[in-house]
Amino acid sequence: MTEERLIRLVRPEISVPELKDNTADTDRVIKALKKHLGIDLLHVDLSLIRELPYKLRDNNYKIYACIFQANNISELIDVYPEQARDIYGIAVDLGSSTIVMRLIRLADLKNIDEITFRNPQTEIGADILTRIHYASKPEGLKQLQDMLINEMNNHIQELCNKHNISLDKIVGISVAGNTSMTHLFLGLTPHWICREPYIPVINKFELPLKASDIGLKVNQRAILIVFPNVGSYFGGDLIAGILASGMARQREEICMLVDVGTNAEVVLGNGDWLIACAGAAGPALEGGVADIGMMAGPGVIDRVRIDPETLKIEYHTIDNLPPVGICGSGLIDLVAQMFIAGLIDIRGKFVPERCGNRLVEKDGIMYFIVVPAQESGTGEDLTLSQPDIDSLIRSKAAMYTILTTIIKTVNLSFNDIGKFYIAGTFGSYIDPKSAITIGMIPDLPLDTYVALGNTSIKGASLVFKSKDYYGEMLRIRDMITYIELNVNQEFMQLFSAAKFIPHTDRSLFPSVRQYYE
């Protein structure tokens, strides 16, 4: 891969006008740049043409030109004097709940700063379907877009003030979000995304947009790169994930990428082929349904160990505070450890003789006391109910079934997978050993599993690195074959077989065998 940046500064040789060479200012710059870059066509926006005569004369025609080049398009974004030629990009993880913005200095790709903030659209609706409904009316769509853009503008201004960077030095914004968020961000109606046959307004932007097209207050000509979608249920955030994982640059191994969440999005393949699917895995994997489940935060249990002899529960909380709840990774740990300790059986049902007085009944539902009131940060018992476990088992079974289905589609087996990438902040906390133990992911050598963290922000940042990464982003979109998960009889049979810990077919999980034989 070339290290030539997607957006970069070049220093063309521009001659100073004289009577013998009275080429117009813009023509002069274009001519010099075409020669310098070896190109035939260079876009220059009228707004820059207006400013050029002043900018050139202020610097005696010695300027650095900020150029965007990709996909056979070349554009002059701005010109800068020698003493002020630092340019920046902003990478954005456009999450439906949380937005992350990273300020990047383009010359050396240094991450200057990063901020995380709540998506202001959550005021209208925490879940995306509420927002899609709200956006059905044009004024609703406009309002949702405005909320988002205003909040982004505030944070961009804040970042720039903090680091003493003028807004016109922000020359590129790269955004990765799911299909619905991308639509709301660009002011495109998401109305048909959630209605059969599930048609987005646009999936792929062949040509970059301008940040000013949607009111982002940065350089007026700043390039806006929006990660393409594959379809209504497979968005730019996943393309960013594939880009960040590097699997589309992989020529040897076959890789699998999973984004674990309410929706499980799965990609399989390498630099030669990519197939993807998405399916509902249920919010249980994120800890979203259990009574004590919550997002990772201070006092939240993220790791659990149970001594199989003493049955003593050891846990770790974020910031080592008294426990107030448990996050998804903690929940997976907890259930895996309970299974190993014999507190639940292969169906996930409590084993009363092992649980002893930790098991209590309330309104006909059985609860397991994970942390007694005297130890907890809430003053009450932190409990896990039988329905919580059932829900987690259905979710993990759905996940495993989706993985099985996609691998079968291409007549491969899990053993053919060289790297198994887990995307998403949540995914970073999952202990693969526990996830294998409950039969959520295949029983592969632990070093096969690679947690990637927030791949949306990583992918969004990566396009600034070089034209080739930008090209790869477009290529990934074109390469992917998206397969619809047919929830048919075969799927349901696979799903039923997976609703056990780890699985009805124990040969699939040899490393777990030790716990029940």
Added chain:
Amino acid sequence: MTEERLIRLVRPEISVPELKDNTADTDRVIKALKKHLGIDLLHVDLSLIRELPYKLRDNNYKIYACIFQANNISELIDVYPEQARDIYGIAVDLGSSTIVMRLIRLADLKNIDEITFRNPQTEIGADILTRIHYASKPEGLKQLQDMLINEMNNHIQELCNKHNISLDKIVGISVAGNTSMTHLFLGLTPHWICREPYIPVINKFELPLKASDIGLKVNQRAILIVFPNVGSYFGGDLIAGILASGMARQREEICMLVDVGTNAEVVLGNGDWLIACAGAAGPALEGGVADIGMMAGPGVIDRVRIDPETLKIEYHTIDNLPPVGICGSGLIDLVAQMFIAGLIDIRGKFVPERCGNRLVEKDGIMYFIVVPAQESGTGEDLTLSQPDIDSLIRSKAAMYTILTTIIKTVNLSFNDIGKFYIAGTFGSYIDPKSAITIGMIPDLPLDTYVALGNTSIKGASLVFKSKDYYGEMLRIRDMITYIELNVNQEFMQLFSAAKFIPHTDRSLFPSVRQYYE
């Protein structure tokens, strides 16, 4: 030349979405159009992407696509339903005094209507230099641009109302004006145009602009074609003239094109080469300085004949009204006829014995009574002064010297010219015979001379005809070698020799010899 329009409607086959083909709306349209047009890249503006889902569904995906294609750029301007698929362009002659707008139906290039109105910027300054000075401050430039754009918008709205055409059917605007007017139109500072070394902000727009970029209220994506300039003193109006003349498509003959006015702009060449120059010829040729000179209008003398025997002056006025003045072409006729009748000599001086009592003196200046008070529409004598004639002779000498200089530059003689095109509304009225008689233009066979009328509006209209004409416009700009007129000793000698009727070298004007031998 292909007759494929620069902006045209095509009917791509767009499949209706279904579960098995849930391609996004925009991607679906782009894919169909790429296939239909055999292209790799198609621009679609975000504003259209926003509207596409509705426009497609309203017409069950049966739409006509309005496409701009030229210079390796393809753009989707809009989509229309079958029953409303008439599209229009507006050609504009952006004169510094007068603006002409022509509404053209693009399918058959029918001229639907044409209006002429005063350039509203004349309120700020009748002459362009006053406006350039006024535009030196950004707010002055903004004001001049706004005046112009607002007036144009009013007239566009008027035209559309009159013909019951919705504004979004105006998909292209083509504008030919001189370099300064082009700058004021686009909001580009003309400050350096009139200051050594005379640098325009831009000469050549490689890529068309959008009409909405400068606030023109037509289709938001309407293409704005601005005729390129060659330099500060050779503008897009002349490029339009060359395009309209067809000389750049001429492979056999060598052609000359002259735009006669205060500035004489001259182009020589054919499809293989073009050279151009411009020089001050003086306003006398347009009738602009004589006491009785005026723009063509009702009651203005446009043709004159003098009986060499009786010396009776016969004249024709526009609309056959009593005479109130004389326009440029009438003035050239008058002076030529006075020379033939012996009323002035070869130096242009009155011959008192021939003029008789038509010659009067006032404040030491001699006047010739062209129309006595009792015949005139003003109630006063219409007179021509000796200084008026002197001024005309200097102007015609300048013109002839410029023509001589350019023809000498390429080592040709006037006899090598196959066609001599006279551009401009004023040029249409000139009687070549009279212009030859006074020695303003070379003594070539009369059928060599072709008056083209308003070539700015003709050229501006012509680009809508096909991509090839658009390409020719760009090619002309690239082909032209502009030569600076060196007002050196040789030029001054040629000029002095031309300050006689028809010339000191009588052998240059054999057809005029009969009048003085």
